[in-house]
Amino acid sequence: MSHDCGSCALNPQRLEVVAGGYDYVVAVAGNPNTGKSTVFNALTGLRQRSGNWPGTTVTRAEGGYRFNGHGYKVVDLPGVYSLRSATGEEDVARDFLQHGTPDVTVVVVDATRLERNLNLVLQILQVTDKVVVALNLVDEAERHGITVDTRHLARELGVPVTATAARRGRGITELQESIDLVARGKVASRGRRLRLDDLSEDEVVVAFFAEAGRIARSSITVDGRARLTVDRMLDRALTHRVWGFVVMGLLFFGVFWFTITGAAVPSDFLYRLLVQDGHVLVRELLSGAPWWITGLVADGIYLGTAWVIAVMLPPMAIFFPLFTLLEDFGYLPRVAFNLDRLFASAGAHGKQSLSMMMGYGCNAAGVTATRIIDSPRERMIAIVTNNFSICNGRWPTLILMGTVFIGTLVPPALAGLVAAGSVVLVAVLGIVTTLVVSWGLSKTVLRGATSVYSLELPPYRPPQVLRTIYTSVIDRTLKVLWRAIVMAAPAGAVIWLIGNVSVDGSSIAAHVSHGLDPLGLALGLNGIILLAYLVAIPANEIIIPTILMLTMTLGPIQYGVSSGVMLELADTETGSVLVQAGGWTVLTAINLMLFSMLHNPCSTTILTIWKETRSLKWTTTATLLPLALAFGVTFATAGLARLAGWA
């Protein structure tokens, strides 16, 4: 008997799951690190609708498949240890199981750690009988010398148990068969329920664990060691006092090197295709239109969008899959473990090191990644400070300033080294700022908020390289394109408009930048830079092209550049334009680097902070605190430099 409750107005309990086109809803639950997402992926194939940033299962990923003529909608719930705890993830899982009333709940269980996992199974069986247990990682269990008697286990639990090795695709058809039988009511499943009346809260927990332990012991036979020697040796090395940090440094250097060198060729290609050729083409297509339509559409909207795609897409498509691979392998939690004390002394969580790292790719992704921090206080600290991780959109500004202004202060032989050193120094200052601001927040506004610390070091597992690359590239491409359209296109339009709409004989850009000049100069910058940061809030990628365009059209020396059209120049030309037309000094460059590192997050990130916190107060704090810091710090450095007579 098939039904379609999602489209039925009489069933408001189905939460937001729209079951249109599906006959049954299947929830996938389980402890963290049980390969739950792998089971979800194996069930749904590649038709997964929402992908994840590394470090986090999005609140509820959804996908679907067809089996035996029925459509199944699959919902991946966050990994939890229990349905009882007070943190957000547990709430999402419990609410869905209790009020979302899925037709079948698949509980993914790690065969190597049965006792711990059965605890959750028993808790879920208190809520629903329509359960299928996916005994996952049986291949890993075999390697550990653990054998599980699935028939005995099924008898004990009162629900079907299917052995799977989702990574190899083993047992997935059998799992779909079990789901089908339970969904259609063809299996009389009567889950084991514990009598919990009259028990205290502590006694309830003890009762669950005792029963889980009993069932686990009666179902498994072990003829090997509990933990693999390879895992232990890896852990000894990766958390070693010396080697732990050496490996960490090398891996992150490797990720950045791979991202920068790997992105160079595709970025150049996209730049030529979209920015150069594409721009000419769009102008030609619009050749019959009035000048202002050509300008607004081709020079403004199109160019802004194309620019962001060319700069942003390739590094994002390389950076994030690399982190996903490190995560799948099990390395990232070790980083949190190694660095925890540093963050603990700032009142923060070691996992903040991971959301910080994501921030180096994209702050919006970094803010989303803070979901791995399950204590609200530490998570808020991580959200507010993520901005100080210099995102991919800001690196080009730093590298250009370092190359054009800092590297040229020393003999040519040392220029490259000094330029790179200056960029690294700003990045390190970003880390210091993160820790100092975290400390400040934890001592003031976030003091005394409750906090629960937990971190698990999962076993090392071989990552699924091809799948990760495939889904990451598709996912990243879609996200980047969406952002480019929603954010960069309007910014491009605004940039063209302020350059071309005149009031009292000069452009809006000229008026605003003159108005901002006193403030800009006090900060060691200028009005044009502040104006560029104002219009480029949606996309940091277009800061430099906008500054160059504004400097060349508004500056004292007139170049043959049309107003409102962003542009890029070779490094040496950039230097001479900024110095001659813009009046830039080394102080301007240094303060621009500091301002770039500190200033407010981009609009995508602000929007993400709002989505994650749903708090106007914290979204405002996360936006204005960095801006205030940027003003304060650049004001101080400019003042100092002028006092000392350097500028």
Place this chain on the structure above:
Amino acid sequence: MTLDQLPRAAGALVTSLDSSGAERLRLMDLGLLPGTEIRADLTSPLGDPTAYLICGSLIVLRRSQARSIHVELVKT
């Protein structure tokens, strides 16, 4: 003794928890119940926290948390 004093690689049994509220709930969900076997397995290179082997999983606890967990050594 409390868990933070447990020498590395020595086995112990949890006897009681001092903490309360959400922290206590979380620790219990992680398997820290009276009678559970526990072993200090890895210490962070910065000296704190420590990863403990509990029910087959490596669970990381900070020293301040470990101090609230009472254990007794088991001879193996």
